[in-house]
Amino acid sequence: MQEIWDIIGNFFETTVFTYGAILLVSYALLAVCSLIAVRRWVTMDRFQDGEVLLTSPLAPGISVIAPAYNEGMTIIYNVRSLLTLKYARYEIIVVNDGSTDDSMDQLIKEFHLVAVDFAYNAKIQTRPVKKIYKSTNPAYAKLTIIDKVNGKSKADAVNAGINAAAYDYFVCTDVDCILHENTIIELVKPVMKEKNKRVIATGATLRAANSNTFDQGVMVGVRAPSQLIPRFQEVEYIRAFVLGKMGWTLLNCVPNVSGGLGLFDKEIAIRCGGYDHTSFGEDMELMTRMVRYARDNRIDYAIRYIPKTLCWTEVPSTLAVFGRQRTRWARGLAQLMHAHFGMFLRPRYGKFGLIVFPYNFFFELLAPIIEFGGIIYYIIAIIMGWINWPTALVLLVFVYSYAIMITTLAILYDQITFRYYNSWRDVVLLCLMPFMEFFLYHPLIVFFSLRGYYFFLTGKKAGWGNMQRRGFQVAPNR
């Protein structure tokens, strides 16, 4: 028995220690890369007047696809918000994925919709489309509504939107997301400015909209979330997007463009089969397949991210909904790793196979398992009296201070990009989060990740992953 404990002890003291050290070094490298990328973007952005795309006949056409399922509470505001987007050539496709509430009736009434004979070409297989609607009001000429049979996944709904899309690029978002009015302009810029590579996807930062105020679907006030769980997520989003993805974009190694907001090359998305409706992490799965397709067909691709927040979304505010979301994401990650393990360390897949995939495997998929194992070992070591307390405390303080540093740097980079919050109070609240994250938020993430892996291994059934909306705060009449 003692021998087994010695082996486990050795494993944690050598292998896991090295693993942790590499993880911390990669965070540090990402922080450096991110700083370079953010500063570069800020400098360049000063000289690029996006307004030129408001009227130019040379602007590439963009289809904005927003799937909706039982969003009756906010759907009218959400569609109105999409209609305020500024760009020369775009259309908005809202896909009602068989909602059981009155979403469709509300849309028909509000936007004067009539069913049209639309030549729908199912390039990607989806559940049947019942009807396609257009507005008789010229003010809503850009709007198309697809009413389809519920496909039990966001992927199926977006695929129907891709099939109906008229333009070469599509922006995928959730109908409940509030987009910045210049979202299309900002997302299409990296595509138009790329010299040699084909930009297959562009993403931007997402942020929690829980405490923001809105007027007729237009955001009029930005505040940091007042509740603890959304505020933790806000900080996590800043770290993941501004520090993580911006760091990766410098190396052209972006692993994923968020499902909340992303611009994609329609041709490549269709050629690789669109979103996988069986996947729980359909955004990351599509990205992986698009990269795989590009590499297999010798397309010199690029995936870009911008640090500017263009999308505000209502993040889960209760533990139950948050848990469901994170379990789903973890399950999606496990599914993805399993489905595409052939890319792991394969030089054929370039940086994606040699850097992105191994990083995701070791530091995203395995991290919760190793962490959980470490905690169990730690507890046993405490009980058995094997702990060298001064050493253990030094290491704990080290990890704690390092985690705070990384998150604080992310908040700093975010402030470099744009001062989203006018109030000092909001910034102070965000800066306090890293101190609590380690003890309160992070253990939850580990727990829900492990639950997701368990569901993946046992094949537990799950649906659309819909979260209960609470609606946004409406600005008082002025």
Next chain:
Amino acid sequence: MNFSPLDFLESIFFEFRYAPLIIQIAIIFVFVAIGMTLLAYASILRRRFRGFRRDTKITQLNEQIDDLLIENVLSQDPEAVETPGQTAEAAAAAFQLKPFDTRWGRQVLIDRLINYRNNVRGTMGDEIRTLYLLLELDKDSFKKLKSRKWNRKVRALNELSSMEIGVADVIILPLTNSRNRELRAAARQAYIKLSKNEPFKFFDLATEPLLQWDQVELFRIITTTPHIAIPNFAQWITYSTNKSVVSFCLKLVIHYHQLKAIPAVMKLLDTKDHLLRAEAINCLGKMKIADAEEKLVYIYNNQPLDCQIEILKALGRIGSGRHTEFLRQEFMLSTDFELRKNAAKSIINNQSADSSIVDELMATASPENKLILKHCMNPLIKF
């Protein structure tokens, strides 16, 4: 018990010195992390404070500039001005204020004047330009142009082109091929706007591609700059080895409806690059060149899908009605959905020549083809 702080530090140092290497590294990193975190806080604090102060100062200064401009330039009656620049001369004296002695204040003034000039045309616009010159702000811009930093150069080029201050070709032309994308783009735009003789000369020299973004910006500059001498774009369509220049010229040919460039566009139908060929077909269609129809139909079967779609669209745009039978065949027999859809659209565009064809197709087509026809005929559906 006597235990001084010095003893305490000594004991910590002793512990550190004899601790394992890993622990020593960890302790050092703890201090590094704390230091970096504090530095990040200080930076956030500094950025926010400076940003807030800068915004306040800019707002105040802009208000002051607005008042001065309204009082001394914009409210003056243009009819009452006897000689050009008279208003600006009087206004220049009013701008001799302390805030405009600093580099920062002068930059705010330049930005504000450019903002006004972009929104005010005619005599008032000229007065603002004269004011810019009288206040010797052009010297600031030229100083920036000599800077080694690319971003200052870009700023200078934007300022000079906005104020239409001539810059020698020998200074701008080398910058139009700069390795820095932003500088290259700014130089090209400035050159088009400022060069009096040959604004498109850099097309001959362009070795770097015109990116899509560059094309959009150049297109705006070219199409909105008054009194620009528009050349025959055929010369670049025929001779340029830079494909992006050829592609851009095709778009300009469409915009200026330059019929004299059509023979050059027709020759482009034989190019091996199918993307350029598709753009040439698109150009012929949008220019409604009926003479091109025969050749387009002739080459149709040997083309890749993108060119075939462009040919079908072109036949619809030209709308002569001479090839409705070809369109009908494509609509009925093609296996590709996009080809059928574009053929249907073009048939409907050719309806004026043969109104019975749509009725005939509606009576005989398959359910899917009927749906395509209805789709194309519905005015609510654009694409």
